[in-house]
Amino acid sequence: MKKQHFLKILRKYNAGKASEEEKSFLLAYYNLFEGELDITEMLTGEKRDLFKNQMKANIYRKIIQQEQKPFKSNPLIRRLAAAAIIFVICTTGITLYIFRAELFKGQTYTKNDIAPGGNKAILTLANGTQIILTNAKNGLLALQGGTKISKTASGQIFYDASLQGKRSDTAYNTITTPRGGQYLVVLPDSSKVYLNAASTLRFPTAFIGNTRTVALTGEAYFEVSHDKSKSFHVLTKGQNVEVLGTHFNINAYDDERSVNTTLLEGGVKVYFNGQVARLIPGEQSQVSTTGGTGSGIKVIQNANTDEAVAWKNGFFQFNNADLQTIMRQYARWYDVKVIYEGKTKERSFSGEIHRNLTAAQALDVLNYADVHFNIHGRTIIVSP
Numbered sequence: 001m002k003k004q005h006f007l008k009i010l011r012k013y014n015a016g017k018a019s020e021e022e023k024s025f026l027l028a029y030y031n032l033f034e035g036e037l038d039i040t041e042m043l044t045g046e047k048r049d050l051f052k053n054q055m056k057a058n059i060y061r062k063i064i065q066q067e068q069k070p071f072k073s074n075p076l077i078r079r080l081a082a083a084a085i086i087f088v089i090c091t092t093g094i095t096l097y098i099f100r101a102e103l104f105k106g107q108t109y110t111k112n113d114i115a116p117g118g119n120k121a122i123l124t125l126a127n128g129t130q131i132i133l134t135n136a137k138n139g140l141l142a143l144q145g146g147t148k149i150s151k152t153a154s155g156q157i158f159y160d161a162s163l164q165g166k167r168s169d170t171a172y173n174t175i176t177t178p179r180g181g182q183y184l185v186v187l188p189d190s191s192k193v194y195l196n197a198a199s200t201l202r203f204p205t206a207f208i209g210n211t212r213t214v215a216l217t218g219e220a221y222f223e224v225s226h227d228k229s230k231s232f233h234v235l236t237k238g239q240n241v242e243v244l245g246t247h248f249n250i251n252a253y254d255d256e257r258s259v260n261t262t263l264l265e266g267g268v269k270v271y272f273n274g275q276v277a278r279l280i281p282g283e284q285s286q287v288s289t290t291g292g293t294g295s296g297i298k299v300i301q302n303a304n305t306d307e308a309v310a311w312k313n314g315f316f317q318f319n320n321a322d323l324q325t326i327m328r329q330y331a332r333w334y335d336v337k338v339i340y341e342g343k344t345k346e347r348s349f350s351g352e353i354h355r356n357l358t359a360a361q362a363l364d365v366l367n368y369a370d371v372h373f374n375i376h377g378r379t380i381i382v383s384p
Contacts, residue, residue: 115358123175129142137151147206158185181197189227189230196220224248225245227244236252249309261285270297310352316352323349
């Protein structure tokens, strides 16, 4: 069963809408976890007993803390939440599946804990005026030329260029998310752009001419409105992505080793250094930012699209990622500095962690890999 389907059934059960068949499946799933043959059988002797005891103690501690809060959950959901936290230890790394992050909801933050990021951004108008969107009231924010800029009740920025008419001048705006922020902007052509933390998008207040061009640093997910008369271009670090109307994700952080463009729907063309690659859904292009012989366009045909867009859906998701890769994502989302003390073991991690957890909760998941963390202010110290 796919994870998305599993979660759908859990949500239906929690809402009292699950069928008898779905209820039976959930009970069977829990009973399977409780059976003698579980996934920890690959461990032996004391290591297995210690691991299982640690797991149970941590799960029950979380449940007890949760039950002390106003949030209400029936006993089966609490048991399934525990059952759905599965750790697999193997020789190459650790796989972490955190399906029911709701288990942690409502917990208070410890003194040294850090809250997760949220909807935060700054909009810079063409005249240099800056609007802190987090604090801005809903409604009309500004009028530039024939374009109305508004903040909706759902907390997104909306550009309406219907009054633009035949104006030939173009004003540019910039929306910037800080570390620990994310935001959604609806462009003048009704295209949606979801910005991840520490990202910047520069775009015109109206698309004039036969192209629609924006510039991105950081990461964003695009849902581009189809317009065969105006191609849509995203410029990032020497790369140009051209589309007519489609859904795709671009990861172009300065501290990552490559610019990754992942296509979910439609088709895109990726241009870089005189080369061009045409992507179909499920493919990802990688452009090295380190130079050298591998600086061309590399196409991954069966890319992990779920991993590429997990951040937009509220998750960290990793596939054989090293600790440094994980901590770069944590650093951007929790707005922290990461310091490494000593030499940690080289290992890979795969799995999923909800982004609504506090920093301490997200780090606690990794403690089972013999990696230890301390939070001091906005600094995370990593030690073996």
